[in-house]
Structures are given as C-alpha cells and as structure tokens.
Amino acid sequence: MSAPQEPRPSGLKNPQAAVRGLGAGTLALETVVLLLMVAPLKTIAGDGSGPAIIMVLVLAVLAIVLAGSMKRSWAWAGGTALQVLLLLGGFLHWTLAAVGVIFGLTWVYVLHVRRTILG
Template identity: 65%
Template sequence: MTGPDEPRRSGLRDPQRAVRGLGAGTLALEALVLLLAIQPIRVVGGDLSGGAIGAVVALAVAAILIAGMMRRPWAWHAGTVLQGLLLLSGLLHWSLFALGVIFALVWAYAVHVRRVILG
C-alpha cells in the first residue's frame, strides 16, 4: 500500500513510453482512417471538393508527423489542435465533421488516460 506522500504507481514498467505509444497509435489510426475515408466520402457522401481532399491529406500527414514527435512536450497540444482543425474541416463536408467528433472523443480519452497514468 502506498501512503499519501508516495506517488501512485501505474504498474507499468515505463509509463512515459506507454503514454507516448497511446498518443502515437491514436494519431496513426486517425491518419489511416482519414486517408481511407476519402473515396467512400466521395462515392456515398456526394460532392467532396479538391480543397476538401487536400485538407484531409494535409490533416493525415500532420497526424503522422505529430505521432512521430510524441517525445516532444508540445506534441500532445499539437494533437489537440489537430482535432480542432479536423472539426473545422467539417465546414468543407459534413462527414469530416462526423470524423472530427469521433476522433476528438478518442483523443480526449487518450489525454484522460495520460493524466491518470502520469498524474
């Protein structure tokens, strides 16, 4: 048992690494889903402009770059900004807003897990 002055132990060998992996995995999954969603959105969702496709590709590239930078202290903030940009891309097409809501919730959960594990 730990006393009130002792830090809580998560049971993980390297909590920092586990949390970085969670953030990187979340962003990598987001990038993959964004890239794979382009064609179904075009076919089913209707008019997806070239600008919207460019925005999706740019967001996916940014997600991959941020996933690779998760060791940097600012990467979690950049990931949060990325979620906001994805939500804003909903102005280009409604389905991008839906993806933005889903990934914002997933990112919020990852940030919550980070706070619980690292304190």
C-alpha cells in the same frame, strides 16, 4: 495525523513510453481512417470534394508527423489542434466533422489516461 500519501505507481515499467505509444497509436489510426475517407468523400461530395480531400490529406500528413513526434511535449498540443482542425473541416463537408467528433472524444480519453498515469 496521517503521513502524506505518495501517488500510486501505475505498474508500468516505463509509463512515459506507454503514454507516448498510446498517443502515437491513436494518431496512426486516425491517419489510416483519414486516408480511407478520400474515396467515399469523392463519391459523396462529388465535384465539390476538392478542398475537403486536400484538407483530409494535409491532416493525415500532420497526424503521422505528430505520431512520430510524441517524445516532444508540443506534440500533445499539436494532437489537440489536429482534432480541432478536423472538427472545423465540417464546414467543408459534414463527414469531416463526424470523424472529428469521434477522434476528438478519443483524444480526450487519451489525454485523460495520460494525466492519470503521469499525474
């Protein structure tokens, strides 16, 4: 019989901080993309862009708050909820759903990396 294998170390000096940085960086990038959506959304959606722009701005604020809160365990669930809300924003305008798919897949990858590194 062989001895139980210990998990392989990640090679990172501080894996917790590295994973938090990845989550925070992803949310910060999402904030920038959301804010950059405002002008094109106003042009594309025209007069009906008000609710979609308000949602984009609220989600951008939420993303930056979550990015700063990555030390707390609830921030990871909040990041997942943010992606779901962005996808649901597709009911206001299709561009929100498109960005939601892109960042939703990115967030799934971030969660995979987190699980791989932290176990």
